[in-house]
Amino acid sequence: MNRRRFLSDVMAGAAGAPLFKTPPLHADTPTALFPRAQWIENGLIDAGGSHYPKLYGLSHEPYIFVVRRGGQKLNAHEIYEQAQSEAVIRHLREQGVEVFHTHLYKGFGMVAEMPEMEDARRAASIAHRYGMKVDTYIQWNTMMYETFFAEEPRAKDWIQRDVTGLPILLTYGYQQSFRYRPCFSCQEYLDYLKKVVRYAVEEAKTDFIHLDNFDLNPEPDSCHCRWCVEGFRNFLKAKYSQQERRERFGFENVDFMNPPQWNLQNPPQRLEIISDPAFQEWVDYRCQMMAGALKQVSLFARSLNRNVAIEINPGGLDGENCAWVRGIDHPRLLKWTDAFWSEEDDPPSYLKDGRLISKIRSFKLARACNNILMTYISADAVAMAECLSFNQTLGYVGEDPLSPEMLKYVRFYRENRDLYVGTQDVATVAVLRSYASIAYHNARAQLSAILVEQALIQSRMPFDLIFDAKLHDLSRYRVVVLPDSECLSNEQIALIRSFVENGGGIVGIGQAGLYDEWRRVRVEPGLKGLLEGQQPIQDYEQEKVKALSPSAKSAVRRECGKGRVVYVSEAKYDGPLPKMEPYFTIGNRYWKQPGNSAELLESIRWAARGDIPLEVSGPEYLVANLVEHFDRRQRMLHLVNYNAHETPVIESVRVRMRLPGTNPAKRIDVFSPDTAPQRLRFQATGSQASFVLSEVRTYAVVVPSW
Numbered sequence: 001m002n003r004r005r006f007l008s009d010v011m012a013g014a015a016g017a018p019l020f021k022t023p024p025l026h027a028d029t030p031t032a033l034f035p036r037a038q039w040i041e042n043g044l045i046d047a048g049g050s051h052y053p054k055l056y057g058l059s060h061e062p063y064i065f066v067v068r069r070g071g072q073k074l075n076a077h078e079i080y081e082q083a084q085s086e087a088v089i090r091h092l093r094e095q096g097v098e099v100f101h102t103h104l105y106k107g108f109g110m111v112a113e114m115p116e117m118e119d120a121r122r123a124a125s126i127a128h129r130y131g132m133k134v135d136t137y138i139q140w141n142t143m144m145y146e147t148f149f150a151e152e153p154r155a156k157d158w159i160q161r162d163v164t165g166l167p168i169l170l171t172y173g174y175q176q177s178f179r180y181r182p183c184f185s186c187q188e189y190l191d192y193l194k195k196v197v198r199y200a201v202e203e204a205k206t207d208f209i210h211l212d213n214f215d216l217n218p219e220p221d222s223c224h225c226r227w228c229v230e231g232f233r234n235f236l237k238a239k240y241s242q243q244e245r246r247e248r249f250g251f252e253n254v255d256f257m258n259p260p261q262w263n264l265q266n267p268p269q270r271l272e273i274i275s276d277p278a279f280q281e282w283v284d285y286r287c288q289m290m291a292g293a294l295k296q297v298s299l300f301a302r303s304l305n306r307n308v309a310i311e312i313n314p315g316g317l318d319g320e321n322c323a324w325v326r327g328i329d330h331p332r333l334l335k336w337t338d339a340f341w342s343e344e345d346d347p348p349s350y351l352k353d354g355r356l357i358s359k360i361r362s363f364k365l366a367r368a369c370n371n372i373l374m375t376y377i378s379a380d381a382v383a384m385a386e387c388l389s390f391n392q393t394l395g396y397v398g399e400d401p402l403s404p405e406m407l408k409y410v411r412f413y414r415e416n417r418d419l420y421v422g423t424q425d426v427a428t429v430a431v432l433r434s435y436a437s438i439a440y441h442n443a444r445a446q447l448s449a450i451l452v453e454q455a456l457i458q459s460r461m462p463f464d465l466i467f468d469a470k471l472h473d474l475s476r477y478r479v480v481v482l483p484d485s486e487c488l489s490n491e492q493i494a495l496i497r498s499f500v501e502n503g504g505g506i507v508g509i510g511q512a513g514l515y516d517e518w519r520r521v522r523v524e525p526g527l528k529g530l531l532e533g534q535q536p537i538q539d540y541e542q543e544k545v546k547a548l549s550p551s552a553k554s555a556v557r558r559e560c561g562k563g564r565v566v567y568v569s570e571a572k573y574d575g576p577l578p579k580m581e582p583y584f585t586i587g588n589r590y591w592k593q594p595g596n597s598a599e600l601l602e603s604i605r606w607a608a609r610g611d612i613p614l615e616v617s618g619p620e621y622l623v624a625n626l627v628e629h630f631d632r633r634q635r636m637l638h639l640v641n642y643n644a645h646e647t648p649v650i651e652s653v654r655v656r657m658r659l660p661g662t663n664p665a666k667r668i669d670v671f672s673p674d675t676a677p678q679r680l681r682f683q684a685t686g687s688q689a690s691f692v693l694s695e696v697r698t699y700a701v702v703v704p705s706w
Contacts (some may be wrong), residue, residue, distance in 0.1 A: 006647035017203075019331050036370070037309035039207065040338050042421055043393035044372050045410060046099040046135055046208075046352035047092055049083040050399040051121075060103045060137035061208070064117040066107075068144070069176060073542035084123035088400050092605045093130045095402050096410040099208060100127040101135040105143035107179070107481070109151040112259075114159030133207040140193075140312070142170050143180045158182050158189040160223035168221055168639050170213060181217065183360065184228035184293040194300050198615060201304040209301055209339075214294075214312040216286055216327035218583060219268035219585050224259050233257055235285045248277050248518065269582035274440040275519055283439055286327035291336070291460040309338040309375065316342030316362025317433075317465075319450060321442035321588035322701065329435060331467040334369035339395070341374040345586055348382045350643040351620035354574075355592045356458055358395040358642065361450075367425050378402070380513055382644050385699030389625045392420045393634045412673035419636055419671070423627040426635060428478040428611050429456065429463040429604055432471070436487035440519045443584035448484035449508055450586050451571035451594040456680040457599050460616040460624040462546040471495045478608040479505035480511040483571060488518040493526045500563035506530060507566045507600070511537075531567035532556045540685050555603045567601040570595045593620070617654040621647070622696065626657075632659045637702040644698040653693040657704070665704040672700040 048059020063080040064070045071078070082088060084102055088688040104120045105113055124134040145167070148155050160168040170179045179290070182189045200206045208634040216222065233254050236245065238304060242252045249257075260279050262268050274280055297558035298310045314328045322328040334340060342362045349357045359375060363386075364374040373391050377383040378398030384406065387394055394413055397406050413420070431452055437445035456463045466480070471492050474480060480499065482488075483506075488496070493513060496575035500506055506527075513526030514537055521537050528534075533556040556567045579585065594600060605612060616624045621643035637657060641650055659665060671677050674697035682691035682704075689704055 009428060019071060023032065023616060025423050029519070032136075035306065037207075037307050037338050039307065039544040040309045043413075044099060044374075044395050045097050045413070046101050046374070046396045047097040047352065047402065048101040048399040049085070049088040049092065050252055050336075055372070059101055059211075062103045062108075062119075064108055064113060064116060064121065065106045065144075067574060068178065068201045079123045084119060086126050089123065089126050089132070089153070090130060090689060092400050093132055095400070095407060097132070097397065097400075097402070098246075098413055099133040099135050100124075101210070101396070102127075103135065104136035104140045104200055104204060104206070105142070107139040107148070108144040109148040110199070111151040112144075112147035112194060117199065117204075124204045125208060128205065131181075134204070134603055135208035136204055136206040136212055137212060137413075138193075138196055138200060139213065140211040141181055141215070142311055143182045143189075145180045146178055152192065155182075155189065155192075157225075158186045158192075159225070160217075160228075161225045162221060163259075168217055168223060170217075180547055181223075183225050183227050184289050185223070185225070185466065185515050188216055190293055190296055193297060197297060197301050198304065201301055201308055205306065208309040208311065208339075210478065211294075211297075212341075214290070214333075215312040216290065216329075219260065220262040222259060223283075223288070229258060231260060231289065231540060232282065232285050235288065236281060239281075248281075248357065271445050272441070272521075272584055274527045279516060280436075280440060280518065283323050287323050287332060291329065291332040294320055294333055294336050310336065311339040312337055313341035313343070315376075316344050316359060317342075317365050317392040318344040319446060319588070319590065320360070321439060321446065321585070322585060323435065323439040324442065325528065325583050325585075329439075330365055331369060331435075331469065334366075334371050337371055339372040340366065340397075343376070345381060346668045348640075348642050350387045350646075353592065354620065355588065356454070356621060356623070356642055357588050357591060358386060358457065360386070360390055360457055360464065360623070361453060361665075362423075363375045364463075366391065368465050378406050380625040381405050381409070381698050382640065382642060385534060386642075387641045388413060388420070388699065389623075389640050389701075392423050392496075392627065408673050412671075416671055416701075417704060422631065423636070425462070425464060426613055426626040426628050427464045428476075428608055429461060429481065430466045430470070430474065430477045430479070431456070431463055431483060432466055432468075434482075434485040436470055436517050437485050438521065439554050441484075441486060442586065443580065444511070445484045445486055447573070447590060448571045451573065451592075452481055452483045452509070452600060454591055455571075455593050455597040455600050456557075457623060458603075458620045459597070460614065460618070460622070461601065461604070462614055462624070462626045469498075474499045474504060477504065478611045479604055481507045481604065482509060484510040484512060486511045487515045487517050487519050488513045488526055490526075492517075496527065497530065499563060500530060501561050503562035503567075505604075505609070507565045507568065507603050508534070508692070509600075510566045511571045530560060530565045532558050532565075533567045555599050557603070564607045564609065566607050568596070568600060568603055571600065575597050591615040611692060613658040615650075615656040617694075619643070621646075622653065625634065628660060635659055635704065638691075639696050639700045639702070641696055641698050650695060650696045651694065653696050654690075654692045655702070656688060657694065657702075658706055659687045659689060659706065662687055663706045666706045668702060668704045670700055670702050672697065674698055693702070 022694045050059045127134050161182045170181050236254045245252045246520050373397045377387045508531040574595040578589045623640045625638040670679040680691045
């Protein structure tokens with residue numbers, strides 16, 4: 001289809017047959033049909049074009065939205081034009097930026113936005129002329145109904161509606177009631193969105209699609225439109241046989257089952273444990289609806305250009321029950337993306353009460369799913385250091401002009417890129433983040449996970465986050481931690497037992513395995529025979545008890561065949577628990593080492609038979625990450641000082657580091673944007689290298705060679 005015909009069809013409206021058909025799907029992963037974008041494997045330095053930093057985010061806002069939102073300056077159109085000018089794009093390239101971030105589509109409808117979409121196309125052409133890639137913004141989750149309905153009258157049936165039939169809004173503050181949320185159970189809306197994607201790929205020649213606002217509203221503001229009601233019922237019929245539906249609900253016919261409803265006496269914000277099977281399935285339906293819609297759009301984009309990168313903005317792991325509150329199950333989504341955004345407000349820091357605040361969980365999520373994390377790092381050198389250490393690239397570096405500190409980190413990354421590209425994290429410890437456990441009891445299961453992760457982060461013990469599917473292959477780990485992983489299926493329990501039988505280690509905490517995947521209380525603990533000292537739940541009321549007061553007062557260790565198993569009664573919160581927020585979010589007020597941190601860490605070391613590849617001395621605010629180049633058989637240690645603002649230099653950091661293979665180290669170099677490169681003295685014993693760094697400022701990477 002040529003460009004003139006394409007634009008003519010858009011301007012004529014969307015009535016009638018769609019402009020395309022979704023390609024048939026023959027596999028459940030994008031790599032089977034459309035491999036991940038190859039260019040993004042070399043890392044990402046992405047920036048927008050506003051010459052007015054922090055002013056309205058104009059690098060991806062079209063002028064129509066700036067005006068409709070209100071509050072703009074009198075020179076808003078001048079700012080809009082400047083942000084996509086050749087001078088700004090050229091200046092970004094001179095500063096080392098490789099991907100230009102710009103607006104494309106905000107949700108007013110393609111007819112209303114076409115003049116500004118054409119502006120984005122022209123800006124993309126300029127960026128390509130300067131050898132840059134182009135990152136185009138597409139609004140996933142907004143329909144500006146005032147113009148959209150004029151273009152497409154059928155769209156009145158495409159929006160999300162609450163239980164009373166009123167439109168559900170995507171709001172920022174109190175003054176954007178013109179933003180309706182579209183329903184992702186509605187195929188007609190997805191077909192319209194694909195028209196936008198087609199324009200982005202074929203006309204703007206985009207290299208990178210940014211899908212913004214990728215989430216759903218929390219209960220009670222969830223969609224009850226006919227598409228969702230029918231979709232929910234069909235979902236249950238497809239997921240379960242008649243016999244399974246009887247076991248799940250007590251009956252077979254789900255033709256009259258509706259999404260959850262609420263009243264003043266039963267607000268969803270106070271629902272700590274989700275035990276109603278229909279509520280549980282509604283959570284799963286919302287997650288699957290979002291994943292299915294993304295799969296469809298992602299595969300369509302890659303059918304047009306297999307080298308287009310896909311990125312969404314679902315947020316990261318910040319302690320929220322993402323599945324229950326926002327319809328987000330990250331592992332389900334991130335197999336269809338190359339990158340994702342997290343706008344969580346957790347700037348890296350070390351606080352006087354011992355809390356270390358970081359985005360490390362979100363970075364580890366990204367690494368586990370082979371994605372790059374995009375987050376705000378331009379205001380703080382520690383954030384830049386954290387990103388290089390745990391993201392192995394910079395991602396989004398801000399808007400033109402870049403700050404002097406950011407320019408320093410961009411130069412350092414570009415000069416030492418070979419230390420980052422193609423690496424994978426090194427860890428013998430894995431922490432399971434169980435979907436059902438966290439979705440149905442976030443207040444306990446996520447608190448336990450966060451406390452364990454905090455102990456590992458602040459002790460500098462390398463670990464990975466793993467999710468349910470990873471239980472099928474635990475071969476790279478020596479020990480798996482189950483932090484109150486309450487809801488485990490029979491299959492998952494069998495996989496855990498097999499892991500132990502083959503020599504693996506398990507550290508089970510609290511209520512691990514006491515429920516099945518539907519959160520039905522097991523008559524006997526699912527991990528009976530492994531977790532000595534764990535007590536079964538005797539009655540329903542006991543579910544509400546924070547600690548089960550097991551007979552064992554400390555960790556219980558035992559050899560189990562070839563493996564080792566430890567049971568710890570709880571990850572103890574150190575001090576009085578903060579007052580719980582609505583929806584039981586485990587925000588950064590909880591992010592401190594557990595009271596029994598030493599016991600937990602020693603249990604992990606014992607279960608791993610001491611197979612921990614790294615030991616680093618230093619204060620709690622010194623954090624480490626160990627990575628390796630698989631092809632080059634080379635390991636590198638990244639060190640970040642999270643208290644650099646208060647303690648700019650950490651002295652005499654002792655390191656013991658295991659290298660790949662059996663060859664001893666020949667030399668060890670240290671690189672940092674803060675100091676000149678240096679070579680260290682060290683002692684080598686087989687594959688072990690021991691050395692002392694005289695100082696670590698904000699960030700350093702240690703590179704052994706042999």
